[in-house]
Amino acid sequence: MIERQTDHCEYLQFEQFAAVPGLVHAVFTRRKGFSAPPFAGLNASSVTGDDLSVVERNKAAIVATLGMPLVATKPVHGAQVAVVERETAAERSGDWLEAFRARLRIIEADAMLSDQPGFALCWAYGDCAPILLYDPEHAAFALIHAGWRGTAAGVAPAAVAAMTARYSSRPAALLAGLGPAIGACCYEVNETVRATFARHPLAWECARFVQRTPDPERADATGLFLDVAASNYQQLLAAGIAAEHIDDSGYCTGCRTDLFYSHRCEPWPSGRFAVAIGLRAEASMKS
Numbered sequence: 001m002i003e004r005q006t007d008h009c010e011y012l013q014f015e016q017f018a019a020v021p022g023l024v025h026a027v028f029t030r031r032k033g034f035s036a037p038p039f040a041g042l043n044a045s046s047v048t049g050d051d052l053s054v055v056e057r058n059k060a061a062i063v064a065t066l067g068m069p070l071v072a073t074k075p076v077h078g079a080q081v082a083v084v085e086r087e088t089a090a091e092r093s094g095d096w097l098e099a100f101r102a103r104l105r106i107i108e109a110d111a112m113l114s115d116q117p118g119f120a121l122c123w124a125y126g127d128c129a130p131i132l133l134y135d136p137e138h139a140a141f142a143l144i145h146a147g148w149r150g151t152a153a154g155v156a157p158a159a160v161a162a163m164t165a166r167y168s169s170r171p172a173a174l175l176a177g178l179g180p181a182i183g184a185c186c187y188e189v190n191e192t193v194r195a196t197f198a199r200h201p202l203a204w205e206c207a208r209f210v211q212r213t214p215d216p217e218r219a220d221a222t223g224l225f226l227d228v229a230a231s232n233y234q235q236l237l238a239a240g241i242a243a244e245h246i247d248d249s250g251y252c253t254g255c256r257t258d259l260f261y262s263h264r265c266e267p268w269p270s271g272r273f274a275v276a277i278g279l280r281a282e283a284s285m286k287s
């Protein structure tokens with residue numbers, strides 16, 4: 001990935017996305033930013049206990065880096081997909097952004113799609129897989145939040161199918177970026193996780209588990225370790241995305257708490273790193 005930085009942010013970019021004119025995206029690391037330990041430094045989450053005014057400063061730095069405001073639905077570890085579009089009527093009546101955000105905030109969805117310019121879809125992550133999609137033929141984009149539950153529910157293929165339904169996207173033409181997520185090196189799971197995957201045929205077929213010596217310090221140790229990123233990589237392939245169009249960051253959040261936050265591998269509480277994707281207004285190619 002390409003490493004970049006601004007005054008208060010450090011971030012990584014997928015090469016194939018960075019090459020698209022007008023497409024804005026970033027996988028922010030935890031470096032820089034303003035949060036104090038244990039959230040140090042660019043924590044983007046306001047729900048794990050960090051000082052809210054500091055989180056706002058971090059978010060302002062993220063917004064300044066991207067050059068566009070952030071919007072998001074409410075992630076609930078499911079497979080629901082939301083189409084994110086401004087309402088022209090709301091835009092004409094004052095604070096469109098606040099109205100837009102308020103409307104999205106109550107929508108429960110772990111995948112967001114859009115083809116509108118001028119804002120960035122953005123969530124905060126800490127082990128769950130951030131997946132970015134871009135359709136170069138229709139200038140449509142998506143952001144996915146795939147923790148173990150979302151992966152077991154097939155949220156990534158659901159997002160690809162929704163892009164096809166909404167924007168006539170061809171899966172073979174889509175570009176995908178698979179960001180930092182927890183790997184089999186760090187993520188021992190319990191029997192509930194295995195059983196949940198087993199109930200979803202595609203998720204089960206794509207799931208990448210590794211059997212190893214159980215962690216003696218875990219009461220529910222099974223010796224079964226889940227690779228969240230690899231499981232999602234398989235799901236993206238199964239959804240029809242070409243292997244040469246999938247960029248995998250290769251980072252395990254648990255192994256790299258110097259760069260990212262990890263819910264599993266850091267003591268509670270910890271921060272969450274931001275991942276965002278959007279289009280600049282002048283880049284709208286929709287005819």
Ligand SMILES: [Zn+2]
Binds near residue numbers: 185255256
């Ligand atoms: Zn690891």
